Amino acid sequence: MTQDAKCASLRTERDEVLAELAALEDPRVRAVNERHGDDHGVNLTKLRAIAKRLKVRPDLARELWGSGDSAAKLLAILLSRPKDYDQGELDAMLREAGSPKVHDWLVNYLVLKSPHREALRGAWFHDADPVVASAGWALTSDRVVKAPDGIDQSALLDLIEEQMQAAPDRLQWAMNTCLAQIGITNPGLRERARDIGERLEVLKDYPTPPNCTSPFAPIWIDEMVRRSSAG
Structure with a gap:
């Protein structure tokens, strides 16, 4: 042919x-x-x-x-x-x-x-398009959980504290996920992550079905830590 x-x-x-x-x-x-x-x-x-x-x-x-x-x-x-x-x-x-x-x-x-995931994470993280940037934050959340070495999580919390509350929805959700994952996986930064979530109140009133965990970072962090301790 x-x-x-x-x-x-x-x-x-x-x-x-x-x-x-x-x-x-x-x-x-x-x-x-x-x-x-x-x-x-x-x-x-x-x-x-x-x-x-x-x-x-x-x-x-x-x-x-x-x-x-x-x-x-x-x-x-x-x-x-x-x-x-x-x-x-x-x-x-x-x-x-x-x-x-x-x-x-x-x-x-x-x-x-x-x-190419790490190269794309770096390219997308600060992209001017918030939807593209949200992908960079999603890849960063995955790094926080699976390969945290080389990730400055304190600097991430600085950005979240400064930018998350006013971020567009998709980017805000991705930043909130990163906030929660830092709090869940990093005991040394857990209280700071919880405090940022409490003060910013992002997704605090998000409707959550029964038997599902709220995406509000302090509740999410506490629930996942509790499950880890119970297991």
């Missing part, structure tokens, strides 16, 4: 998958997703079933991502491996992600497992 024929076949397959996703569109699912800032109506269990059938397909994944459709982007992530993308591609994809779910899956499924 010639290269042109391969490209044509791939585009045809892309169009067939897009049609399959469109047929799965459910107005009720879309209504729920829209309350969380997402813009698709495909049940994620059904989307994962398509990914399981197609398996790893970086060529098709790129075609689906290029369609701009959020459900197609989620499927593209599931058809990808972290090593399939270089640093520049992952940076561009994050800036194109659009919806929160696509952003979160991209960070958690690809960037966190990428050999």
Whole structure:
């Protein structure tokens, strides 16, 4: 098969998958997703079933991502491996992600497992776009938990104390997560982290379902420390 024929076949397959996703569109699912800032109506269990059938397909994944459709982007992530993308591609994809779910899956499924994750963490952490910066903070929270050596957690608390209260929602949430993880994992900074959370009151009144832990940092810290001690 010639290269042109391969490209044509791939585009045809892309169009067939897009049609399959469109047929799965459910107005009720879309209504729920829209309350969380997402813009698709495909049940994620059904989307994962398509990914399981197609398996790893970086060529098709790129075609689906290029369609701009959020459900197609989620499927593209599931058809990808972290090593399939270089640093520049992952940076561009994050800036194109659009919806929160696509952003979160991209960070958690690809960037966190990428050999470029630390370079991207540094590049995104102080980005002028708060959504991009939130990804830098998410990667930093992961470092705090899994590989804290070389992370100046006191300096992170300084930034959180100064900036979190006025930060846009996505960035504020990511900074609050980092605050809580510092408090949970670093006994030496636990009281300072709790104090910052108490004074800033970020997410203090966030509605939390029964049997779930509040994202309000002091409660989150105390609950996770209690569980660790009990275990």
